[in-house]
Amino acid sequence: RNGITRPKGWTVSWHSNPAIEKHHFGHSHPMKPWRLTLSKSLIMSYGMHAAMDTYESRVATREELEDFHSEDYLDFLKTAKVALPDDTEVMPYNLGGSDCPVFDGLFTYCSMYAGASIDAARKLANEEADIAVNWSGGLHHAKKAEASGFCYVNDIVLAILQLLRKMPRVLYIDIDVHHGDGVEEAFWSSDRVLTLSMHKYDGMNFFPGTGDLDRTGPIDEGNPGAHHAINVPLLDGIDDEQYVWLFKTIVGMCLEQFRPSAIVLQCGADSLAGDRLGRFNVQVQGHGACIAFCKSLGLPLLLVGGGGYTPRNVARAWAHETSIAIGCDATLDPIIPDHTPFKEYFRYDTIFPTLEQILGDPRPNRNSAKRVNDIVQSIREQLRMVNF
Ligand code: VJV
Numbered sequence: 362r363n364g365i366t367r368p369k370g371w372t373v374s375w376h377s378n379p380a381i382e383k384h385h386f387g388h389s390h391p392m393k394p395w396r397l398t399l400s401k402s403l404i405m406s407y408g409m410h411a412a413m414d415t416y417e418s419r420v421a422t423r424e425e426l427e428d429f430h431s432e433d434y435l436d437f438l439k440t441a442k443v444a445l446p447d448d449t450e451v452m453p454y455n456l457g458g459s460d461c462p463v464f465d466g467l468f469t470y471c472s473m474y475a476g477a478s479i480d481a482a483r484k485l486a487n488e489e490a491d492i493a494v495n496w497s498g499g500l501h502h503a504k505k506a507e508a509s510g511f512c513y514v515n516d517i518v519l520a521i522l523q524l525l526r527k528m529p530r531v532l533y534i535d536i537d538v539h540h541g542d543g544v545e546e547a548f549w550s551s552d553r554v555l556t557l558s559m560h561k562y563d564g565m566n567f568f569p570g571t572g573d574l575d576r577t578g579p580i581d582e583g584n585p586g587a588h589h590a591i592n593v594p595l596l597d598g599i600d601d602e603q604y605v606w607l608f609k610t611i612v613g614m615c616l617e618q619f620r621p622s623a624i625v626l627q628c629g630a631d632s633l634a635g636d637r638l639g640r641f642n643v644q645v646q647g648h649g650a651c652i653a654f655c656k657s658l659g660l661p662l663l664l665v666g667g668g669g670y671t672p673r674n675v676a677r678a679w680a681h682e683t684s685i686a687i688g689c690d691a692t693l694d695p696i697i698p699d700h701t702p703f704k705e706y707f708r709y710d711t712i713f714p715t716l717e718q719i720l721g722d723p724r725p726n727r728n729s730a731k732r733v734n735d736i737v738q739s740i741r742e743q744l745r746m747v748n749f
């Protein structure tokens with residue numbers, strides 16, 4: 362044990378349930394809920410659970426889900442049957458394809474990760490926690506009446522709606538390698554939520570194909586949501602230095618102009634180097650520096666998961682980020698504890714498996730210094746139109 366103790370005057374609430382982790386999207390589907398088991402075992406082998414208030418995730422109620430999703434979509438999601446191999450019938454709501462398959466227990470899976478984000482948001486709204494963590498959430502592509510990109514229910518939108526009951530303004534930040542289109546769309550016409558997503562954007566070639574720099578909100582002037590969508594389109598191979606500089610600079614500007622009452626941070630781990638679907642060269646240190654920066658702002662902070670398709674790297678990042686939330690990152694032994702279940706998963710990369718060392722073929726960085734500066738300049742001008 363690293364002797365991790367509960368920080369004084371500081372509460373982190375941790376929301377999880379093994380029932381979520383046992384679901385399967387199907388053979389060789391990139392989304393693997395057991396990456397949550399791997400993350401949890403790493404967190405617990407460091408003894409970090411002892412420093413948090415731990416809660417078992419529960420299913421969201423029908424009423425809670427209807428805060429965002431349409432009744433007909435929820436009806437279908439609840440009753441959808443796993444297709445037989447010879448069944449070619451297409452399902453509505455973008456369900457049943459290879460990205461969003463219908464699998465055993467789908468509705469329980471969705472309701473539970475949503476229930477966890479809703480509970481986490483309520484802990485913050487009721488001032489019962491300073492940071493609330495739900496690594497099973499962060500499913501940012503789900504729409505009001507449509508599944509999309511491995512996401513069926515948008516727990517982030519539901520959590521933000523909870524926060525808005527008590528707080529005037531919420532800043533949403535999304536460091537998943539994909540564009541946070543579902544959250545952006547849900548609050549497109551609102552001036553109470555500022556959405557900021559950093560993602561790979563390459564015309565229509567990378568999912569979901571939206572999130573260009575000039576998509577800043579509704580274009581009809583007078584719509585309260587105008588200018589309240591911030592998009593940071595990036596190219597392959599961005600490194601820690603550029604990524605963290607962009608993050609701190611842009612989030613800093615958002616804070617000044619928008620003065621949020623709380624921050625919701627989607628910590629998608631597919632922006633890490635070596636991700637099966639991602640294209641960036643961000644390390645555990647850089648990814649974690651974004652979480653540390655948000656914590657340093659002293660606002661109620663909701664951390665949710667998201668993408669992440671190289672499970673051993675996902676577990677490293679989210680264990681490291683849990684330690685940042687608690688404030689024990691500096692004292693954590695970088696060598697992964699010997700008694701970690703599934704230790705084999707961390708053996709492949711290094712001779713001495715460490716928490717922060719991930720394997721990633723260093724991709725050439727296609728982001729020039731000029732490009733990065735131009736992005737900041739453009740967002741600076743956009744934010745001049747945003748006033749709290
Ligand atoms: O690019 C797409 C859509 C297609 C149609 C479906 N085929 C399978 C892939 C191309 C246009 N979808 C993306 C969705 C990414 C979702 C990311 C979610 C998050 O991280 O942002 C938040 C949790 C995509 N990229 C890769 C795949 N789908 C993919 C899906 C598979 C697969 C391999 C790759 C589904 C099943 C199997 N292999 C067996």
Ligand code: CA
Pocket residue numbers: 535536537538539540541558559560
């Ligand atoms: Ca993103």
Ligand code: ZN
Pocket residue numbers: 537538539629631667668669
């Ligand atoms: Zn993603």
